[in-house]
Amino acid sequence: MLAIIGGTGLNEFSEGEVVGERHNHYGYTSAAIVQSEVAGRSVCFLARHGNPHTIAPHQVNYRANLWALKQLGVSQILAVNAVGGISPAMVAGALVSPDQLIDYTYGREHTLYDGSDDKLEHIDFSFPFAENLRGALSRAADSCALPLLDKAVYGVTQGPRLETAAEIDRMDRDGCDIVGMTAMPEAGLARELAMDYASLCLVVNPAAGRSDRLITMDDIHRVVDTGMVKVRALLTAALAELQ
Template structure:
């Protein structure tokens, strides 16, 4: 199957509404079932596969997502490039609500997740992960943003926390000291699993709110998060279509 690009949608992005001629494909993998059906269709003349990371009804919290099945299902379908949409909180000044960012580094604070395809048999996997997001694919994402006029902050460090609860102010203060600009709950082990599979992988971080103790952070509501995600995602169809053509 000729798939130009696979997109994994995060909180607030459960469909790519602009997809045409959509086929819903239920798949299974050696690692179990993915979060939901692969929705494969056309966008701007190119073939796109979309998967909702949390399920289309947001039934799966971050620590219960079967990241291995999700990535393997996309590769089985023929994808070689994966754009991860991650809804995040902003920590440093350039990453306020409704900002789109393309981070270039991450720190993993998660625990207890299935973080490798290695299952104890054969040679252990030790992938190079110094640059967790594929540099050339990031370059293409940034170029697509310039072509389409979508404002995208280049760089930043994504801190992946366990969830599903949000972080304390003290935890965010520690993350700031560690060098994190963004905080989310789904960046790992997804990025590392993509690397193990040889997939080009980049993150498009959608800032939904200030993290605890940052900016003018107040009590975070789901309505606020979804409103900010919708506003920040307005240019996504054009950006994704341009990236798929590149």
């Protein structure tokens, strides 16, 4: 089964029935998980920040979310992330399927191997995003005539504040093309649970210092409102590609 994890601007995907329990031994999931039929296949949807959107990136219970999806039989995850653009090609409104990430977060519950069950595994995380899912996104973008940038490094910051211009300069030197707050520990936990994971990012603003204007939430919301129409179309087409 495939799951979609919705980020900022995608609090619901399609009508369906609530499945599973919100509470597990890692705590409560961000929202109820909704299962529906989309493009001829069964899909679970989970709103990362809750529905309505109230949970800050550093307060998301990523472990409970991923564990709950695993218990429902999910083996593939398409995650939607709103990000800022660092590299010149990453303009507001662009769709991006990153192939790498750098984790700058701290203090988050980032692993299932916390000593509570006397187990320890060191997962291979060389390539954090599943190529089969990224390929489906690329094919779906072609079928929808939607430009998709499929080579990018996602820098994951703590949030909820946006970054300083100096921090973005450092991330640029590190090789980051986009910046967001939610790909980690989500991607790492998916790998620990042996679930394929890929991110579909919508660039909603130039990163700090990458334009001559201040970043405003009004500007971000305008891009989110128009961009999520494209995201929904691309996700639906990708589901068909994964039949």
